[in-house]
Amino acid sequence: MNGGPTFVGLQRWLQRLRVMTAKELLQLSRDTPLMVFFVFAFSFNVVMGGGRSGFELKNAVMHVLDHDKSNASRELIGRFKPPYYILHGVEGRPEEAMRMLDRGDVMVTMDIPSGFEKSLLRGEPAAVHMQVDTTNSSLGLLAASYAQQIIGEYGSEAALAGLGMDRQALEHLPLIREEQRAWFNPNQNNAWFFSISELMMMTTLLTILLSSAAMAREKERGTIEQLLVSPLTPMQIMLPKVLAMTLVVLIGSMVSVFGVLGPVFHLPIKGSLPLFFALTALYGFTSSGLGLFIATVTRNLSQAGLLGIFLFVPIILFSGIHTPHEGMPRWLHIIVLFNPLAHYIDATYSILLRGAGLDLIWDSVLAMALLGGTLFGFGVRRFRRQFE
Amino acid sequence: MNAQRIFAIIHKEWREIVRDPLSLTMAFVMPVALVLLVGFGMTFDVQNVPLAVLDRDGSALSRDYAHRFIDSRYFDFNGYLADQREISPLLSAGKLRAVIIIPEQFERTLRAAQPATVQVLLDGAFPDRARIVKGYISAITGAASRDSIAEYLSRTQGVTTTELRPLLQPITLETRYLYNQGLKSDWSVPPKLLMFILFFAPAFMTSLRVVREKELGTIFNIYTSPVTRVEFLVGKLAPYVAIAMVNLLILWGIVLEVFDVPFRGSVPLFFGSGLLYVIATTCIGMLVSVFVRTQVAAMVISLFITFVPALQYSGLEIPVASMGTEAQVIAHLMPAMHFTRIIDGSFLKGVGLAVLWPDLALLAFYATALFGGCFLLFHKRVRQ
CATH class of the missing domain: 3.40.1710.10 (abc type-2 transporter like domain)
Known part of the structure; x- marks a missing residue:
């Protein structure tokens, strides 16, 4: 074969790819509820997602039984303040406080004994009691340790004041102070984090489910037989489905970035947007590859959907959006290496917020490409074996 | 309502389920696998x-x-x-x-x-x-x-x-951890996964059922049959409610036996509210199913409207009281938050109807309202 026919062959190959991709897009666009959902998912939904609260101690409702009713006890209570704590009240009997905990009206109750101020003034130890609802163990622990910190600080200030040391005197003590700075998001704006993570969740949901559905539907309806008797190769049948989905999420991401992240949340984009969109295209390929793989091991939409969810749930939960990677058990770290979303998230936050370039995120890019390539390759192979 | 016709629909639906053994197996295996994987793996503790x-x-x-x-x-x-x-x-x-x-x-x-x-x-x-x-x-x-x-x-x-x-350090703080003295995240996460999994799994499975008949055209058999709308809906929903209840029982057993979480509340209250909850979640799937025209749309939309709220607006991650105002409004519009409170109350807190009755009443309300919604949206006539 010389260069000519190969070139014609390539042209024909690309043309088939284009026609089939157009077919996929047309099919999607004719599903009105689905199209409405697309628009919603990448616009209003990202706005709503940006307003979420993260996992932190916030507005922990606290009820105090103040048996001392002194300046010292009021001063201490005053230090439990928003955003961490909300004061529910300072009256009542212990049984009532217990009932509030049972009902879930309050998360913490604190008991300040009578004679609290007197003990402090005399330099004697005083004990404060606290009850914490730990049905949510992580938050319960945070609530207790923040309280420990507040009370510790208050105690040593009171003690130093008792020793006759005022603010001036503190300058002549060997204190260790901190100057804290949070890089990349100095005002700790939750919306920057959650709007991006919402966008990535939507991308994942759509690519996995829609690409597996696109394939499973052809199997269920039997239209796959028509495609198989056509001159199309398995690659030409499967690749367009991936391309169509990638294109859809790419457009969706652009809508979110230019329509929501910038105008609504004033996200300062530190890194290169083209790099981010290229990464999104790669992620689209990887997770549609997963979707197609699902479709090749199942027979109908219901099976494909169930298997899709089964993979989707851990992909989302162990991506780093909802739970921190660092806290996960060891065995899970190995599983997370195979989670394409975890790599996409690492790389995306690095590009958009931390201003990283390809030199710093190449490992995530490589991992996504390997995963996507392998899944897609497996998919095409299984497809060939099933039908040829 | 004619019981015989309802049973006929249930029978037909059950046949269809049994003839797709892979889907049926997954309907039971998936929740178990998820509760084990997520229950052991998910921790909100920030460490290392x-x-x-x-x-x-x-x-x-x-x-x-x-x-x-x-x-x-x-x-x-x-x-x-x-x-x-x-x-x-x-x-x-x-x-x-x-x-x-x-x-x-x-x-x-x-x-x-x-x-x-x-x-x-x-x-x-x-x-x-x-x-x-x-x-x-x-x-x-x-x-x-x-x-x-x-x-x-x-x-x-x-x-x-x-x-x-x-x-x-003149002040000492003596802290008592209530309900979960060991601060085990193994006690705190798995019970709430019952709420989480039984929100999206039943909704997802049900969401395909009517729209599938629409896609395949078999829905016309229903349109032309004497079966009424209520009979049809009850017959379609019942098998999925049954599957979800069996799942609830299995998952409950896993939480008790594998994760060793104490159950201190009332068993009838827990399963009674569980029944109302899965009726509500299957009805959400049914609502999607009568609303959309393709199975693909049903899959995506049902998963979206159940998974995201079950994760973010249910009290799984953070208590509803700690959420922002808008998030609290969304949380109150969903049955998930109430079932979470019943789960917390029944497993770790050991409180009963005296404390939990408002949540039980609201679950009953959601189950009724969502079924009513399905009834209003489902028609035996083709609408253009």
Whole structure:
């Protein structure tokens, strides 16, 4: 074969790819509820997602039984303040406080004994009691340790004041102070984090489910037989489905970035947007590859959907959006290496917020490409074996 | 309502389910696998935070201070940095979450009874985690600072540090952890996964059932049959409610036996409210199914409207009271939050109907209202 026919062959190959991709897009666009959902998912939904609260101690409702009713006890209570704590009240009997905990009206109750101020003034130890609802163990622990910190600080200030040391005197003590700075998001704006993570969740949901559905539907309806008797190769049948989905999420991401992240949340984009969109295209390929793989091991939409969810749930939960990677058990770290979303998230936050370039995120890019390539390759192979 | 016709629909539906054994197997295997995987894997605790120290002083005191971080279980020490320029790429790539910079003359300043200031740089890209890490670091620095003062005062005033400590820390906090004394996240997460999984799984499975008949055209058999709308809906829903109830029972057993979570409440209350809850969630799937025209749309939409709220607006991650106003409104519009409260009440808290009746009443309301919604939206006539 010389260069000519190969070139014609390539042209024909690309043309088939284009026609089939157009077919996929047309099919999607004719599903009105689905199209409405697309628009919603990448616009209003990202706005709503940006307003979420993260996992932190916030507005922990606290009820105090103040048996001392002194300046010292009021001063201490005053230090439990928003955003961490909300004061529910300072009256009542212990049984009532217990009932509030049972009902879930309050998360913490604190008991300040009578004679609290007197003990402090005399330099004697005083004990404060606290009850914490730990049905949510992580938050319960945070609530207790923040309280420990507040009370510790208050105690040593009171003690130093008792020793006759005022603010001036503190300058002549060997204190260790901190100057804290949070890089990349100095005002700790939750919306920057959650709007991006919402966008990535939507991308994942759509690519996995829609690409597996696109394939499973052809199997269920039997239209796959028509495609198989056509001159199309398995690659030409499967690749367009991936391309169509990638294109859809790419457009969706652009809508979110230019329509929501910038105008609504004033996200300062530190890194290169083209790099981010290229990464999104790669992620689209990887997770549609997963979707197609699902479709090749199942027979109908219901099976494909169930298997899709089964993979989707851990992909989302162990991506780093909802739970921190660092806290996960060891065995899970190995599983997370195979989670394409975890790599996409690492790389995306690095590009958009931390201003990283390809030199710093190449490992995530490589991992996504390997995963996507392998899944897609497996998919095409299984497809060939099933039908040829 | 004609019981015979309902049974006929149930029978037909059941046949279809049984003839797709892979789907049926997955309907039971998937929830079990998820509760095990997520129950053991999911923890919200922020620990092993990758941290590095840039020690510009290199003195005994600075090393002591750094060791408070190195020895803490909350941090994963990634070594000492040699130069400030190393910081930026490591934070940008997400390899480090926090860097402590100890200034030159740290020891000399403290020995001269002057306050010393360390710099803390945090990766703020994950704001909630950054705030928690900030809290850890402040707590460690606070303790170091108090020790430093105690050491100084004992030197200048001639008292021992053991005598001084209680003087400097006059208030002790005695904390009692209620309901989950061991602060086990194995006790805290798995029970709530019942709410989580039984929100999206039944909704998802049901969402395909009517629209599938629409796609295949078999719905016309129903349109032309004498079966009424209520009979059809009840017959379609019943098998999926049954599957979900069996799942609830299996998952309940796993939470008790595998995760060893105590169940301190009332079994009838728990399963009664569980029944109302799965009726509500299957009806959500049914609503989607009568509303859309393709199975693909049904899959995507049903998963979206159940998964996201079950995760974010249910009290699984954070209590509803800690959410923002809008999120609280969304949470109250969903049955998930009420079932979460019943789960917390029944497993760990051991409270009964006296406390939980409002949640039970609301679940009953959701089950009725959602079924009513299906009834109103489903028509036996083709609408153009």
